[in-house]
Amino acid sequence: xxxxxxxxxxxxxxxxxxxxxxxxxxxxxxxxxxxxxxxxxxxxxxxxxxxxxxxxxxxxxxxxxxxxxxxxxxxxxxxxxxxxxxxxxxxxxxxxxxxxxxxxxxxxxxxxxxxxxxxxxxxxxxxxxxxxxxxxxxxxxxxxxxxxxxxxxxxxxxxxxxxxxxxxxxxxxxxxxxxxxxxxxxxxxxxxxxxxxx
Numbered sequence: 001x002x003x004x005x006x007x008x009x010x011x012x013x014x015x016x017x018x019x020x021x022x023x024x025x026x027x028x029x030x031x032x033x034x035x036x037x038x039x040x041x042x043x044x045x046x047x048x049x050x051x052x053x054x055x056x057x058x059x060x061x062x063x064x065x066x067x068x069x070x071x072x073x074x075x076x077x078x079x080x081x082x083x084x085x086x087x088x089x090x091x092x093x094x095x096x097x098x099x100x101x102x103x104x105x106x107x108x109x110x111x112x113x114x115x116x117x118x119x120x121x122x123x124x125x126x127x128x129x130x131x132x133x134x135x136x137x138x139x140x141x142x143x144x145x146x147x148x149x150x151x152x153x154x155x156x157x158x159x160x161x162x163x164x165x166x167x168x169x170x171x172x173x174x175x176x177x178x179x180x181x182x183x184x185x186x187x188x189x190x191x192x193x194x195x196x197x198x
Contacts, residue, residue, distance in 0.1 A: 024127035030163030035090035046125035052114035089161035
């Protein structure tokens with residue numbers, strides 16, 4: 001995979017990793033088109049193969065495609081800032097983890113960690129396909145949990161908006177300024193041998 005032009009000037013690669021990691025970012029500009037179901041399912045297929053403790057696979061994804069009753073309910077759980085750009089997403093997805101292991105019904109201490117691995121698999125597959133896959137914490141967790149019937153078994157971790165990419169000038173002016181890949185901390189700021197610095 002080639003490094004995209006929008007990435008070249010902003011992100012640098014210290015140790016020669018695959019470009020898919022640099023090319024993945026979280027745009028907001030989407031076209032408002034519906035996503036073909038097979039394209040959406042391919043993202044969940046990628047997530048399915050993520051690693052998990054004891055192969056427990058605690059992740060669950062509840063999706064709603066635009067112009068459906070379920071879409072309206074999930075959309076209404078978003079905060080105002082996210083509604084502003086999510087209105088043109090092709091799908092909204094609630095990402096959940098199962099707190100207890102299925103086979104022993106004991107607490108799963110890595111449920112959130114494992115679900116995060118499934119999320120990044122989904123996000124990378126979306127980036128490879130040229131889709132917008134934008135994760136969010138800006139929503140009413142209680143409302144979303146009720147909407148998707150999470151009950152006491154599942155914990156809502158996050159939501160994401162998925163859609164076909166659109167030019168940034170399709171966004172409101174205040175969001176156009178934010179429509180660019182973000183930088184990252186240097187590796188020396190996040191990886192330490194032996195112990196964390198004081």
